[in-house]
Amino acid sequence: MNRVVRRNLVNNVMLSLTGVCTFLTVSVLFVILGFLVWNGIGSVDWNFFTKLPLSPGEPGSGMANAIVGSAVVILIAVLIGVPVGFFGGIYLAEFGGKTVPMMIRYTADLLNGVPSIVIGIFAWTVIVVPMHRFSAWAGGFALSLMMVPIGLRATEQFLRGVPNSLREGSLALGASKTRTIISVIVPAAKQGIATGLILGVARVAGETAPLLFTSLNNQFWANKLDEPTATLPVMIYLRAISPYDDWHRQAWAAGLVLLVLVLVANLAARWVLSRGVTAQRG
């Protein structure tokens, strides 16, 4: 075989292999969805959304408290994390000098990289221990820590993406910096900022580790925010490692519901962003 033929052969083989790699990696998503639908769809029924969890084998078991609990914990995370990410991003993009923003960006990146279990430890030390209880507050706080870096980064980047001409125009008209930000810059960047915030929610919606020792779990409704709260990811975990087939089915169902919610949130974020980009060009 002469060199040219060999090189062409290598070329074809390697390029085909890369195609195979792509096929394998892309198909994983469909495999995951496929398994969840196959195993879980049968158990996603009206009871699932409305009833409380029961002992294994008892009919009419559901995860209503976990769904609501997840919503509550995420809401707390949003109430804490969104303002910090939003206003913090404004600071980094519009106000800061050199060193302070650099320090803040560095620590935000640091925070972003902290393993979720370590975030759980931190939330336990500053919320659970002083309060002497497991609570939705602690869980929400832990999740907000994971949300902030994403929101911060997105806000800053999209604010910086607004052309300087808009800023200068507004200032030339006599508006103060604050006015400019409120009325001109933020609206121009709003799709991108919203994307960052939605992505933040999507990221924390499925997190389990930080909730293990902050909001713990609850087989009933949590009537107050300072009580242990059931959440969807924690329930999936506890049901999956149990020996009961009935509970396994519930884990699959909950997994399907959770994944669908997370994927929808991600898709929504991207859709919002894509609209924003075209709108800006116009």
Add this chain to the structure above:
Amino acid sequence: MAAPPESRARKFAKLLVNGDQVSHLVTLVFAGSVFVVTVLLVYQLWIHSEPSRAKFGFSFLWKQTWDPVTGEFGAWPFIYGTVLTSVIALLISVPLGVGAAIFLAELAPPRLSNACTFLVELLAAVPSVIYGLLALFTLVPLMRTTIEPFLKKTLGFLPLFTGPAYGVGYLTAALILAIMTFPFIISISRESLLAVPREQREAALALGATQWESTWKVVVPYARLGIIGSVFLALARALGETMAVTMVIGNNTSAHASLLAPGYTIAAIIANQFTEATGDLYLSSLVELGLVLFGLTMVLNALAQLLILATTGKGSKRD
């Protein structure tokens, strides 16, 4: 312009209305809270691990025993498990991921490339506990009945593949971690490859290279910093993965040579034992493990950021 001296009330009102200083302050407070909280996090990890740091010192990092009865706590089995599973995961996912990135950056038509990248990036959004659920019920039985016996039969002479086929263990955890790291490697490597100037490719092709040769010998090396950065990023994520690993690693507190053996990672043992550690030393040892993990991921993330910044030019730059 010489203005008449204003009354204090008017000054204050002006401040509120125009309020640049006020908003500067307000936004600074929010931004600064990120700094404060992160510092507080490190501080809390430090003080809550004080009893075990005082008792064991640096030897904590290489002691092998984890015995709550005698109060002997050593981090080595968990550091070993964490690093081992992550490294093996990368050995699997880097070739696959870079291969896919090459396909998507060089070969695929733009629409297909964007669509596939989009799907791969969605993988990054799948929660860890769902990976764990899938691994537990589909991957573990497959490992136990098919893959591990096969490995034992063919490669069983190596100490890496000895011991019973449990289905759970280092190898299974590494496999699920490999799947979880695909998105990072593919997405960032693809961006790095796309950032390589056209002239490089064209020059190689003009010299008579096949497309593969042009890609492998010119484009990929040009983008290598970004690709390596993606590997570090993926490694940092893999080290901290908790739920999926906890569900399939077997929960054994010793380090084993065989990949088929059950073991533990730092994140997994914290998840399992944190709420129950009785006694200050036990608890502080777990917190110290958290500190070690934090340190590891911090270093890796910093390296990753530097490398990625160097190639794709992304990051905090104005316009």
Add this chain to the structure above:
Amino acid sequence: MKKQIVWTALLAMSAASALTAAETINAAGATFPAPIYQKWFEEYRKAHPDVQINYQSIGSGGGIRQLTEGTVDFGASDMPMTDQQIKDVVAKRHFKPLHFPTVLGGVVPAYSVSGVNTELKFSGETLAGIFMGKIAKWNDAAIKKDNPGVNLPNEDITVAHRSDASGTSFVFTDYLSKVSPEWKSKVGANTAVNWPVGLGGKGNEGVAGLVKQTPNSIGYMDLIYAVQNKIAYGSVKNASGSFVKADLNTVTEAAAGAAKSMPEDFRVSITNAPGKNAYPISTFTWLLIPDKIDNPAKKKAISEFLKWMMGPGQADAQGLSFAPLPMAVVSKEEKQVSLIK
């Protein structure tokens, strides 16, 4: 606004939801008695809708730890608290934890061995050897000696133990320490030990799951978990030399001696008890109740629950493979309720 509507609607639709009037009492601890505790708390809530006791089975170690931290109103454990642990609670929380026995249970060696359908017999030394990793195959001579005529496969034994801090682990290791001096010196007895071999499962549920799903495996678990999951469990040689299988009678007999000489604080171990038909790996399990509860509503609710538990509640025990408390113990215990201030 929308979220509130959704929440209210869900609350209205769910069965027997306790609304804002309910006092939620948080408890956590042992997984061993979790089946009966959950049944008790559900039943009690039906009778008293304003009392909602949320019990999380995180292991005995967890129960003791959370009680010490003050994050739960009471704990549950199969291992009686050590003097040091009690001291810690007094120092941190300014109350003394009172031990209230609730039921009796047995820890069984459950297994799943290919091709074996008869019940296996285990002596104490054999169990110690298996869990130490010294006996590595099912057809080992030691196992064969106790099970003549059984066709044991030439397969590796997969050991399953607890990955969390467990009272069940304590009972099992306490028993092994009594029958094997080597176990006692090498590993010891505690809720969390340095297991020489095996896979770790979280909770009794986790170990049961491992044994059920892993061929040729053996693990220790509460009797009810083996029964509910239809996992085969063996008989164990007791101090008198007979192979005894765990059931209500054999477990009750193990407690017979202890009932008479029950210490004031109810902390006692009944493993390897004397008695021809005594099951050697039996245990009481306790609720750990503070002797000082500040919230009067909670104090009332907990005290009444305890009295109910010692009375009508005991009837639920048998159905879930637990043995009810001996009468001698109950009468002593009723007096302890009045110690809660």
